[in-house]
Amino acid sequence: MSFAEFIDMGGQGFYIWTCYIVTLVLFVGMVVILKLKQKKLVLKLLRRYRTQKIHNDKI
């Protein structure tokens, strides 16, 4: 089987590859969004802990 035949999938390539690509994009997207969300939250909390510490030191 040639590469072109593999991509063509007997004329049904459009339907098959759209499904696989959309799924891949959504799966990768989910992980990226979760990683970014986690990073943002950790940075926010670390900043909060630091200001709390400065606040406590002053008292």
Added chain:
Amino acid sequence: MKNKWQWFHRLSSPKWFYEISGEWLPWIWTITILLFAFGLYQGLYVSPPDYQQGNSVRIMYIHVPTAFASLFFYVVMAVAAAIGYIWRIKLAHMAAISIAPIGAAMTFIALFTGSFWGRPTWGTWWIWDARITSELILLFLYIGYIALHDAYEDREVGDRAAGILAMVGVVNIPIIHYSVYWWNTLHQGATISKFGKPSIDEQMLVALLVMIVAIMLFATAAVLMRTRIEIIDRESHKKWVKEVLES
């Protein structure tokens, strides 16, 4: 004194869950990636085209696992919401709200791939039959759960209110599952049955089973990641979270 409920309390401790899930995640990801590599090779290359549907049958290797995951994780979400509601266990609510977006994504992919499978095999993108309509309702249940949860200023009130919606929505799950038997439809019946020999080619069955495990593990990993974020967010005032994040 050893309490017989000790394991239950330990299991419901966000700190314990955070630690154990952190240890598991790298393993789950490794197995998931290996299974995807094999499953995609098997599904797109090794397995044969269907004698009726041709190559479009390969959409099954995404469609069936995501559809299965969409139902499975809904039940897990509803059970978690019920545990949180009845025993007021915070970790259960955190898990429930973490499952919702991932379950919604799985439902969307199942509907999307179903549509792209329907076009070349049935000649239509969409029909309002029982299976597809009830799966669409599942997507709305997931979205409704998230929206209702986020509508409350007080997160704990949101947990409980949305939890009721999740629990009531469980009635939809058997409807989706049995819809292809109860109503006349274009949709095909189950590919793998617990009873009797499967009516499917062996290479196809291998591809399908591997992809089911891969996608279930992927969704589990995503749910664990999401739950860990929820834990540090809600427990941010606790000493252990501060220590973990500052180390």
